[in-house]
Amino acid sequence: MKLAAAAAGCAAVAFALCTLAPPRQTSGDTVAGRIGGAILRCTGTFDLSRIDWLRSQTDQHVELYYMHADEDGEFTSAFGPAPAVIAAVALLDFGSGATMTDATLRARERDAAAVLLALSVALLVLAAGAKADVAHAAGAGLVAALSFAGAATLGQGLWQATVALPALVGALAAWCWSERFPRLRVVPPALAALAVMLRPTLGPLALGLGVAWAAGKPSRRTWLVAGAIAVVAIAPLAVWNLVHLGTPLPVSQFDNNALIAEQEHAAAFSPSHVATALAALVASPARGVLWFAPIALVGAIAGAKRERIVVAAIVLQWLAVATFFKWHGGMAYGPRLLAEAVWLAIWLAARAWPERRGWRAVAWVAVAVTCLVGQLGLWSFRAEQWETRLGPDTHPGAVWNIVDSPIPATLVPRDAPSSYDSPLRHELTCTGDMVRTR
Numbered sequence: 001m002k003l004a005a006a007a008a009g010c011a012a013v014a015f016a017l018c019t020l021a022p023p024r025q026t027s028g029d030t031v032a033g034r035i036g037g038a039i040l041r042c043t044g045t046f047d048l049s050r051i052d053w054l055r056s057q058t059d060q061h062v063e064l065y066y067m068h069a070d071e072d073g074e075f076t077s078a079f080g081p082a083p084a085v086i087a088a089v090a091l092l093d094f095g096s097g098a099t100m101t102d103a104t105l106r107a108r109e110r111d112a113a114a115v116l117l118a119l120s121v122a123l124l125v126l127a128a129g130a131k132a133d134v135a136h137a138a139g140a141g142l143v144a145a146l147s148f149a150g151a152a153t154l155g156q157g158l159w160q161a162t163v164a165l166p167a168l169v170g171a172l173a174a175w176c177w178s179e180r181f182p183r184l185r186v187v188p189p190a191l192a193a194l195a196v197m198l199r200p201t202l203g204p205l206a207l208g209l210g211v212a213w214a215a216g217k218p219s220r221r222t223w224l225v226a227g228a229i230a231v232v233a234i235a236p237l238a239v240w241n242l243v244h245l246g247t248p249l250p251v252s253q254f255d256n257n258a259l260i261a262e263q264e265h266a267a268a269f270s271p272s273h274v275a276t277a278l279a280a281l282v283a284s285p286a287r288g289v290l291w292f293a294p295i296a297l298v299g300a301i302a303g304a305k306r307e308r309i310v311v312a313a314i315v316l317q318w319l320a321v322a323t324f325f326k327w328h329g330g331m332a333y334g335p336r337l338l339a340e341a342v343w344l345a346i347w348l349a350a351r352a353w354p355e356r357r358g359w360r361a362v363a364w365v366a367v368a369v370t371c372l373v374g375q376l377g378l379w380s381f382r383a384e385q386w387e388t389r390l391g392p393d394t395h396p397g398a399v400w401n402i403v404d405s406p407i408p409a410t411l412v413p414r415d416a417p418s419s420y421d422s423p424l425r426h427e428l429t430c431t432g433d434m435v436r437t438r
Helices: 002-018 028-043 052-057 082-087 102-129 134-146 159-177 182-186 189-198 198-215 220-245 253-263 271-283 294-302 308-323 336-351 357-380 396-400
Strands: 067-069 075-077 099-101 427-430 435-436
Touching: 002 102, 002 134, 028 075, 028 082, 028 102, 028 159, 028 435, 052 067, 052 198, 052 435, 067 253, 082 102, 082 159, 099 102, 099 253, 099 435, 102 134, 102 159, 102 427, 134 336, 159 182, 159 189, 159 198, 159 336, 182 189, 182 220, 189 198, 189 220, 198 253, 198 308, 198 336, 220 253, 271 308, 294 308, 294 336, 294 357, 308 336
Parallel strands: none
Antiparallel strands: 067 075, 099 427, 427 435
8 A cells, every 4th residue: 555655646746747847849759749649639640741831841752750651652650659649648629620729739748748657657666666665666766757767858748768668667567566466477578568569679678578577487378378468469559550661560760760870770880889879878978877867877786686687688778779870869868768778777776775885875876866967957958058059960079078068058048049849830720631730
């Protein structure tokens, strides 16, 4: 009962943080989900060109990176259908003849993201509570919500990661409790598979949870039932992919990224690229976990003895992100592409909270820094303060600038034009077959 109350309380805090912070532009990655929800409610399709300002782009054969053109001429989201479906649930009043302001659309998107983040926080508390006391479990949930990977980023818009996070953390929670409640043993594979279908780049983390589950030597019957549940869970997404992509696998994001990178694959496996990206993801002032969420490093180190498989999965996820040509995640506050790995590392920290006094002091400092930096981003970060002014795309060396870096930039007002993730419109009107703006 205490654990359930702690989970609910932490979820409420997470929701409040997401929705009370000043609204801001997020990233182009969230555009397809946000407008996709309006299009789905209005037209019943996933065709992004059903909104007039995108139709003008496609008529000129301009394809934005978050769109995928299928064989039928529909332009669907490169991030799959899930963000649009979630957004559509938040837009139930947007039907034929309805009008909505752009500000309302963005607010609805953030409300939906806040619900998903709150659910993820509750699941993380439950996962931690299976291996730690209630205080440490609640602490894990609060730290995740307060961090850059919580309300400051995933709670501000319908990123692909925001939608996939509840499935991933749900798989973790079900695995943690399956020893005490054996009936839960059939659940983790389905949720891990669902997480990958929603966000394929989560493969290393989901695989790690799957290996940890298999290490418990489930019975043959458990394997069969778990496999059947997994097939049912991912079937709708597989069918959608088959219809729009010609394959049941979620490959459009990889294909689009390869086109952007102007190479066969979006990954770069050269030792110099991987080493540079990996070092920056660990220690650079612009994207380093050491600066944005040091508790993740503490968790990975502290959990190395008890949860080696999960730690290995986190390391593999880190390496996978380092191979990506755009490892810094574009316009973002902190190492956005490592957000889910940070959540699992926070669970590890609660699971194996240091017992030695000196090491425990380091852990407390790491918690304080993680929460403080995350809250600076939530309440003060604006893309024009650092990202669009001195971003890693145009100035790769900027990620190592300690003085002019994103964290102190949140404290410096900038007299610069505001950045936008999509064209601002006063109103959106559903005409039945199109979403028209003005």
